[in-house]
Amino acid sequence: MNQREQAVAAPEAGDDAGSGEPPEESSSTEAPPQNGGRGLVQRFVSLIRGRNGSTLREDLADALAEDQHDSAPFSPGERAMLHNILRLREVRVEDVMVPRADIEAVELSTTLGELLKLFEESGHSRMPVYADSLDDPRGMVHIRDAVTQLTRSARPKKPRGAKRVAAKTADLDLGQVDLSRTIGDLSLTRPVLFVPPSMLASDLMNRMRAARTQMALVIDEYGGTDGLVSLEDIVEMVVGDIEDEHDDEEPMITKAGDGVFVVDARAEIDDVAEAIGDGFAAEDHSEDVDTIGGIIFNTLGRVPARGEVVQAVPGFEFHVLDADPRRVKRVRIVQLRVPGRRVRSLREHPADEA
Secondary structure, eight states, X not given: OOHHHXXXXXXXXXXXXXXXXXXXXXXXXXXXXXXSSSOHHHHHHHHHTTOOSOOHHHHHXXXXXXXXXXXXXXXXXXXXXXXXXXXXXXXXXXXXSEEGGGOOOEETTOBHHHHHHHHHHHOOSEEEEESSSTTSEEEEEEHHHHHHHHHHHHSOOOOTTOOOOXXXXXXXXXXXXXXXXBHHHHTOEEOOEEEOTTSBHXXXXXXXXXXXXXXXXXXXXXXXXXXXXXXXXXHHHHHOOOOOTTSOOOOSEEEEETTEEEXXXXXXXXXXXXXXXXXXXXXXXXXXXXXXXXXXXXXXSSOOOTTOEEOOSTTEEEEEEEXXXXXXXXXXXXEOOOHHHHHHHHHHSOOOOO
């Protein structure tokens, strides 16, 4: 059995996983909340009560349709979440995955010291592990395993036959930890799921629960790595973005001045057009690409260098602020001035004649 088959078959030891059982009902006798009355589930049940011969999915769709015309028992946030639940069965892995260019992974020859530093800088708790390239994945590494290795190596050696007791923090000798040993030497890798981009996100969620893992690599038909999907990515499709203390708080679109916007190259074209206004006409690109970085690549046919200026949308310049050999990262979009404005200004305020 090869490593990829093992990754599918073997559970990921140590990862937290839901039991799959429904939560216990509360015995609390507290009064219901007063901000709108009953909870979301209770309101949904009251809407579908009495309907026979229909599926839960059909009942939910009908309840949302009625909510648009009736007394709106669902808040806008609740309606959005319920719509996302209905849409989840249509979402594929490729729709939620982190693209290959954005994957933060570590090589099998990475040392323990380098690994701990990478975990600190990235803020991730898991990272894929590869041998020669991302197309040769070997699994994943969890920060918990790295810390466990650190403490085990720092624990004082006990004589044979001595009773083993829990080590106190003060008893750990970090000086005896060999930080030069590699991930491969220490066997820190865990199995990871390998899935096709066409798999439904809901099916992947079930696979993750069964395998007790929260990460999967997306593999194309040729065996290459297309992207990465975490359980959080799928959950965010329903509840929206989940921010934590390590997430980058820099907005995707920032207005830097009159007619000047600094944009993450991954920003959606529609979102940028909404922020800039009607003058941003990118219809020629919207059928082929979805992001600002895609517009630039579609125009040039290559990844631009940092500092290049691209005119991809009429009336606008795209200044590449940050890029690497694989992709554009950040762009400044500058709206060009209409030539006639200066002429009109001079006519409205003519110079005084001598």
